[in-house]
Amino acid sequence: MTATEYTNKLQEVVKNLQEALTKAETNQEITELKTAYLGKKGHFKALSQQIKDIPRTEKKEIGAVLNDTKTQLESLIESALATQTTTTQSWVDLTAPGVKPKLGHMHPVSQAMEEITHIFEQIGFTRVRYPEVDWDWYVFEALNMPKSHPARDEWETFFVDAPTDEKMGKMVLTTHTSNGQVREMERLNSKPPIRMINIARCYRRQQDATHTQMFHQFEGLVVDKGITIQHLKGTLDYFAEQFYGPGTKSRIRPFHFQFTEPSFEVDFSCHICHGTGYLDTKEEQKCRFCKSGWHEVGGAGMVHPNVLKAGGIDPDEYTGFAFGWGVERTYTLKEGLNLDDIRLLYSGDLRFLTQF
Ligand code: DAH
Numbered sequence: 229m230t231a232t233e234y235t236n237k238l239q240e241v242v243k244n245l246q247e248a249l250t251k252a253e254t255n256q257e258i259t260e261l262k263t264a265y266l267g268k269k270g271h272f273k274a275l276s277q278q279i280k281d282i283p284r285t286e287k288k289e290i291g292a293v294l295n296d297t298k299t300q301l302e303s304l305i306e307s308a309l310a311t312q313t314t315t316t317q318s319w320v321d322l323t324a325p326g327v328k329p330k331l332g333h334m335h336p337v338s339q340a341m342e343e344i345t346h347i348f349e350q351i352g353f354t355r356v357r358y359p360e361v362d363w364d365w366y367v368f369e370a371l372n373m374p375k376s377h378p379a380r381d382e383w384e385t386f387f388v389d390a391p392t393d394e395k396m397g398k399m400v401l402t403t404h405t406s407n408g409q410v411r412e413m414e415r416l417n418s419k420p421p422i423r424m425i426n427i428a429r430c431y432r433r434q435q436d437a438t439h440t441q442m443f444h445q446f447e448g449l450v451v452d453k454g455i456t457i458q459h460l461k462g463t464l465d466y467f468a469e470q471f472y473g474p475g476t477k478s479r480i481r482p483f484h485f486q487f488t489e490p491s492f493e494v495d496f497s498c499h500i501c502h503g504t505g506y507l508d509t510k511e512e513q514k515c516r517f518c519k520s521g522w523h524e525v526g527g528a529g530m531v532h533p534n535v536l537k538a539g540g541i542d543p544d545e546y547t548g549f550a551f552g553w554g555v556e557r558t559y560t561l562k563e564g565l566n567l568d569d570i571r572l573l574y575s576g577d578l579r580f581l582t583q584f
Contacts, residue, residue: 231282234282234290237275237278241265244271245304246304248261249304254312258305258308258309265301265305266305279294310327333584335584337559340556345425349425357426358412359407360401360429360430363393363398363400367402367407368380370409371409379486385400386400387400403431403432404552405428409424409447410535413451413538413539413540420451420452421450422451425447426446430443430444430445437569437571439570440574443556449548451531455548455549457480464551465478472499472563475502476499480493481495488531491529492527492528493524493526494524494526494527495525496523498517500518501517501518504521523561526552526558527552528550529551530548536548556570
């Protein structure tokens with residue numbers, strides 16, 4: 229059978245049900261039609277089994293049409309039942325609860341971004357957005373990573389097949405939100421104070437249970453006179469308590485990034501074992517959620533003088549701190565979430581999404 233023949237058959241089933249429903253007069257008749265069309269031995273089931281006869285190359289497309297047909301059949305029955313109850317009753321029970329229309333809600337990742345934005349706005353940060361397809365210069369070069377610098381290998385980059393600019397270099401899909409740092413300095417004409425929170429999509433060539441090719445990061449940047457590591461640590465502690473709840477602590481460990489000096493990795497204390505690594509006071513039972521008492525979320529550090537210079541800011545006059553983490557990673561560490569496959573967030577599966 230060809231895909232077109234199959235699609236015609238599917239359309240015919242929908243049409244037949246439509247016609248049959250115009251003749252159905254009672255609730256029972258509609259319910260019988262439901263069984264005949266959508267039941268285990270119904271028309272839809274029989275048709276869906278025939279998909280095996282469709283050539284392999286067309287199967288994916290046809291699968292979507294098949295799903296669509298099912299939804300159409302279901303909503304025909306649903307609305308027939310709804311009209312039935314309203315038209316056949318000779319009296320109206322005004323106290324009966326109404327039929328609730330199905331409402332969607334914000335995607336969990338959008339919810340997380342709103343929450344993060346709100347937390348930082350409380351302490352004077354401004355949410356900004358910068359291009360998600362950007363020049364090599366903003367993504368790497370201005371961040372103290374000259375062309376062919378080995379540190380670039382950290383980011384498995386998608387390059388865009390577009391003409392190269394002499395100064396800006398190639399176009400890339402942003403591998404991190406750090407591209408916003410020098411862009412923000414430019415937006416403010418190199419005049420601190422800067423308190424930026426940049427949340428955007430990022431892209432890397434990676435895909436497994438804890439990585440997706442597209443994900444989100446949020447990047448903080450603060451530049452002013454006299455900014456020190458203490459300001460960074462204070463901001464991290466504030467975020468930890470606001471986002472994960474009172475008592476959550478932050479910890480910074482020495483690390484290396486090209487665009488910060490010194491650089492750190494940032495951890496937050498585990499909400500299950502409260503940073504101890506154990507579930508009991510005798511320290512016999514290890515916490516399985518974190519193993520060490522802490523969860524690593526991302527990087528941070530004091531803005532490298534070369535980055536300030538790239539943004540036209542005098543590093544002898546100003547200092548700053550920056551941090552950048554994954555939104556999905558930060559979010560899935562929240563109490564009660566314990567999500568073991570990050571890809572679920574992008575599955576579009578309502579059974580998953582309606583839980584948030
Ligand atoms: N851009 C880094 C990454 O994606 C994370 C990062 C580290 C951002 C240190 C920062 C920073 O702003 O200071 O891996």
